[in-house]
Structures are given as C-alpha cells and as structure tokens.
Amino acid sequence: MTFSIKPLGSEGVNSMLYEDPSKRANLYLDLYLFLGISLSNGERWRQIRNFTFRNLRMFGFGKNSFEEKVQLEVQNVVEELKELNGKSLDVTKLFMNAISNILFSIVFGSRYEYNDETFVELLGIVKETLYLITCPWGQLHTIFPQIMDHIPGPHQKITSVSEKLMSFIKEKVRISQETLEPASPRHYIDSFLIKMEKEKENPNSEFNERNLVAAIHNLFTGGIDGVTSTLRYALLIILYFPDVQEKLQMEIDRVIGRDRIPSINDRADMPYTDAVLYEIHRFCDLIPLSGPHMATKDVEFRGYFIPKGTEVYPLLFTVHHDPTKFSTPYKFNPNHFLDENGKFQKKEAFMAFSAGKRACPGESLARMEVFLFVTTILQNFKLTSQTRFTEADIAPKMTGFINAPIHYELSFIPR
Template sequence: MDITVLGTIVLAVVISCMLIYSTWSTMYRRRNLPPGPTPLPVIGNLLQIKRGRMVKSLMDLSEKYGSVYTLYFGSRPVIILCGYKAVKEALIDQGDEFSGRGRLPTLDRIFQGYESPVNPTNIFAQAVSNVICSIVFGNRYEYDDVKFLKLLNMFNETFILMSSTWGQLQDMMPMIINHVPGPHQKIEKLLTKQLEFISETVKVNQDTLDPSSPRDFIDCFLIKMQQDKQNATSEFTMKNLLMSVLNLFFAGTETVSSTLRHGFLILIKYPDIQAKLHEEIDRVIGQNRAPNIEDRGKMPYTDAVIHEIQRFSDVVPLNVPHSVTKDTHFRGYTIPKGTDVYPLLCSVLWDPSQFATPNKFNPGHFLDDNGCFKKSDAFVPFSTGKRVCAGEGLARMELFIFLTNILQNFKLSSEIHFTESDIMPKMTGIANVPIPYQLSFKPR
C-alpha cells in the first residue's frame, strides 16, 4: 500500500476518534451532574475500575472527586455517594427523591462431623433459610433434603458470581456483557432453576388452598390474587408472587448466612472476644434454658459484638442500587429522573469520622465508657431511608438467637491460624463473601 494512502487512512482514523471523543465529552459535560472521570464512548469509565476490585476502585475515586461523583457504566451515568453525611443527606433528608429501585443487570435479566472441623456454609444457610421457609411455605426442610441443599447451593453460587469480575462488568455494561460468553451467563440459569423450585411449591399451595385458613405468605398472596382478579392493574399477580418469594429467599438466606460465617471466623481469630461472650451468656442466660430475644437488652457486650460483626463484614458494600424518582437537585447538581444511585454502605460503615478504628474489628465502637451498649447513626448494614431492608428486624433477631445458642453450648476453634487479612472483607463486588474455612464445635 502506498505510504501516502496509509498515512491518510491513519490520519482520518485519528481525526475521527478525536471528533467522537470531543463530541462525547461535550455531550456529557453539558449536564449538571456531579464531577467524575471523563468517560469513553461505549465503555464509559470501565478503565477506571480495577479488575475484580469495584468497591476499592469506587472508594479510591471518591478521594479524587469527592463524596458525590458521577461514573459511567457504559453510556449510563451512575451517581456514587460516599461517606455517612452524603448517604444520610440522600436517603434520609431527601428520602422520597432517592427511593426508586435502581437497576442491577446481573439479576434484572430474570427478575423481570461431631467434634471434627466442618465447613459452616451449608449449616448456616439451612438454618437461616428454614426461618424464611416457615414464613413463606409454612414448613421447614430437613437438613439432609437433597433438593433443599441444591437450592441453597444455587443461592450461594449466584451470590459469588454476582460479585465476580464478570458480574461487575455485567452490571456496568449489560448491553454488551449480556451477549459475551463467560461465567456470568450462569446467573440467569441459576435464577431460573430457583424460580422452578418456587413455582412447584406455589402449585402445591394452589391445589390445597383454603381461603378461610391461610397457612403462610404464599396462601395470603394467592387469596389476595383471587380477590383482585377483576382488577386489571392489580400488583397481585403470579409473576409478582414468584419474584417476591425469590427475593425473600435470596435476600433473607445468603446475607444472614454470610454474616454468621464472617462472625464465627472473627471469633476464632479473637478467642479473647469469644471468651467474653461466653462469660456474658453464662451470667445472663446460664445453661438451663435457651436464649430468647428479650435477653439482648441485658447483654450489651454480645449486642456490641454482633453490631461490629455486621459493620466490619459489610456483606453488601455497594448497597442495592437506588434511582431518583424525579429530577432531583442535590448539593448543587441536577440528577435526572431515573438515574441510578449507589449509596456506598462501605463508605458509611468504615467512615473514620464515625468509627475510631474503622479498619479493625472493635466491639468498643458500640460500647460507652461504662460498658453499656451505644448506638451509632452510621450503623447502616440494612441501608437506611425509604428503601431500608424489609427484613431488618427478622435478621437482627436471627443473628442474636443463632450466635447466642451456639456459643452457649460450644467453643469455636480451628486447626488453622487465621490472619488479619483472612478475616478482612474482600471488597470486590456487590457482596462480601468470607473465605472458605472449617471450624470445630467443641462442647462446653
């Protein structure tokens, strides 16, 4: 090829790229959005996100662009909120405007041995999930039920895939990544199988329904569906029933289970904290009865440890995405209606202005000088405002009952010496999943 022709082609490509970039930059800067890194066409700010380290990347960007900044997930602007003050101002002070449900593409495609070391993953998942089963299905499953175990394993695998590098890419650029082969493609298949499990159970309820005597959540929903069957705009539809039950299972099982697994790993690492818990349990409850929720008010140290486990483990660091319900003015900027907003829970739970040693596990964050339990407005593991987690009360009760019952009867230990790095949440994607480990339950 003639060198002149080649040079002309190269020059034309360079000029075209410059014009595209210039036009894109001008278009996005015309909006009165918060500042942020300049996005590229198609991929947005993908290059600013370190591979598999979305949470850390978002926190690092806040140091440069401030507590409120704009990041582009592909061509879609997303508002990032960092720190207690910014998150509180949005979710509490302007709660109505920030109450919309944001998009999460990894899910949106579907929503539309005694005395020997054991892996606690299935144990905790089964125990926690059976609480949800009692509410939703009106019964529980045996721990050796193969079908139930498969369902729980699918929950855990979905949670992990959503937090993987591929899951992060899918949430940022769904229009592209939805069509690219990779492990993230399994998320839709897993969710479909979970829906099939729920559909079978709903069918059993339909066949045995007695409207005068509802047995569980599904019965109540089915009865309301019958009452509203002439209402074309009713939200009580079979699709909503299946999605509501899947939401309850998915959110109510894996988050509490992961928190318990984080907590027990921490208590193995710090046997002195475990010993103090044993002492308070023995003093307040003793060994002759099971713990109950009323005991929590008499056990400030235990309550503080549970709060610190939730703060430190930070199971859902990015929060569930919100969206603004109308054009919203926030800190001098204009956020257009429908724009997704990520109020980063990690930036609140680890805010140095709110917690003395945010990067260390320290129950003292929730204790005053007299050893009494001390609340913190920055304790937001369930988020806050209009879209606070609906299962907060149940989850708090579960964490207290499970932890105190186990520690009343067992001492936790492991043959492995865990380091500070081992217990530190990994801060990768939408969920913090603890490292796999085994522990021994030794009778006290």
C-alpha cells in the first residue's frame, strides 16, 4: 500500500480536503473495520453520519436543551472546585468526568455521579482505549497493521480493550431495546433502534446493531479526550498569560456579569474571548495530522500524481503555522483572530476540526463546551499556580496522534 504525506500549507490542505475524491483509509480495530461514523465509507458512511447529525440535534446539538446539559456539568465542576478552598489539583480527571457525562446524557439519556462505580470503570476503559490507540505503538499499528500484528507490544491489547467498551455499549443497547417506546424516543440509541426496525426489510440499509455500537464507540473515543485536552491547554495558557486572564474576566464581567450562567449566545458579544479560544485551538494544534484519507481514483493534485488507493495524511500543522496567514505562527497571539477594530475575524486557515466532508462531526459540541467551561470558570475563579511555567511548558507536546499539554496543578481562587 502506498502512503503519501505532503506538507501543503493552508491553501493546499484546504483544497485537498474540500475538492479531492477520497474515503477514510483503514484504521485500527479489525473487528469493527469500516463500521460506524469514523471508519466507514461510501453509502454506509453517508447514512450513519447523516442520521447521527440529525438525531444528535434532536437530543441536544443546536438546541437549548443541549446547552442546559453542558451548563449542568459546568456547574457541577464549579461546585467541586469551590469545595477545594483554593487547594491545587490536576483538572484532568474532573474535566474528563464532565465531558463524558455530556455525551452519556445524549447517547444513553442519563448522566452518572462522578463517584459511581460503573462510571469510574467505564471511564477507565475509555482512557485505556484512547492511550492504546494514540501511543506510538498504536500509531504504528494504525499505519502498518499487517506488520504490527506480528510484533509484541501494548498495541496488541487494542482490540481486547476496545471490546470491553463495545460490551458496555451493547448492554446499554439491550436495555434500551427492552424498554423502547417507538413513539417516544429518549436518546440516540432509541432513535437508532427505531430506524433499524423501519429499515429491516431494506437490503441496502446500514442500520444494524454493529453500526450502532461502532458509531457510539466513535463518539466516545473522539469526543472525550479531545475536549478534555483542549480545556487543559486553555487553563495552562491562561495561567501563563495573566494579562489574557485579566482581559477575559473584564469581558465576562461586562457582557455576562456575576449573577447569571454564561450562555453560548453571549459569544457574539465577546470578540476577545472568541479570539482567545480560536487561538488556543490553533496554537495547541491538538491534532496536527488529519485522519488518513484514501484516494478513490487516480488524482492529479498540484503537480503530484496520487494513484487510486493511496493513503493521504493532510498535515494540519502546516495550516496553523502558515506564516502567510498568521503573523507570529509559533507564538500565542489572540490578535491573529482580531481585526484592527478589535472585532473577531475568522480565518480560512483554521482547521482545528479538519475540513470538508470528513470534518469532525462534533465541532459544534466541542466549541460550545470549551466556551461554556472557560467562561464559567473564569466568571467564578481567578486561576493561580505555585509553579512558574515557561514558554516551553505551554508549547504543544506530541504524545501520539494528539498534542497533549503537560500535567500541571493549579488553584481556583473564588472571585
């Protein structure tokens, strides 16, 4: 199999992702290869993706009810932080609990208490799955599965650990099936099961239990760690730049005040906050290498001949560090997203969620979560730390498929 990795910059990557005929290349987990949202192609991918978008909107995306789910978890986080009385902590676990519960409430229809035994066990499985997929061994297994299948290492556990998560999801599907009321779907699983029943006589239907389980697996593995890492980066950067923290809190106090919960609707009146959050996404460059695409036919692209079947990995790093689009590409600079009048300006050279038809389906969810978590936390607390961070500490660190922030502790001092 041929592999093609080309650092094309913002215009080249944008053109590749929007214009070139491609499908998703083969990824890990042979047991569910080509299933769900992330790993499927063609008609299967179209059916499952469109259904998922439509039904996630029904149970949250783009609706007030969904914002309320996020706000509930943010308030739980705020209460947990208040109980610390200024004691420092690493927020990784707390943020992961909250982000997971938001997804669970949409997919399963209910949330868990953070100390619930089932919840703790489930998150342990999710964390191990993510580690195995994104560690160097897991990356090699993704790219060279035929070779790595015969080499010992932690990647050999990917399928067995992922199957634990699949088993949990299957049990949730079974319970939903037994209590299903077709006229009153309660969550994403119910809607999928209803669609399965309607399409059971359609030989071309992709609505079956294997695709349902795989789609939920995709949502969990793609929607938890990314937002958790972004929030950890956000607080680290805000700690490092006290002037940024001060300006953010001034805008929060002016637009929202201290007496009500922040809303996603506030974002339109908060250009500096918007610019800071976009710049955090750009600077931390969480996913510097886009997911693999595969050419579905021979393609001539900007002087390169790409044969059918070639795996192409667009380098999003070259987009976010394009000196023709960003004046200081290797520095954190919110002015990258502000015009001369201090108004927010979005740029085409921003692909934190990739682009084109294969762009991250959870972008609107992730952006809402980051905005509400950051604004609510800064509304209630001043961030401090006994650690004196350096510029190297906030620089992106490649730890696998993603750039993860360093582990650090900070204190939340009530305002």
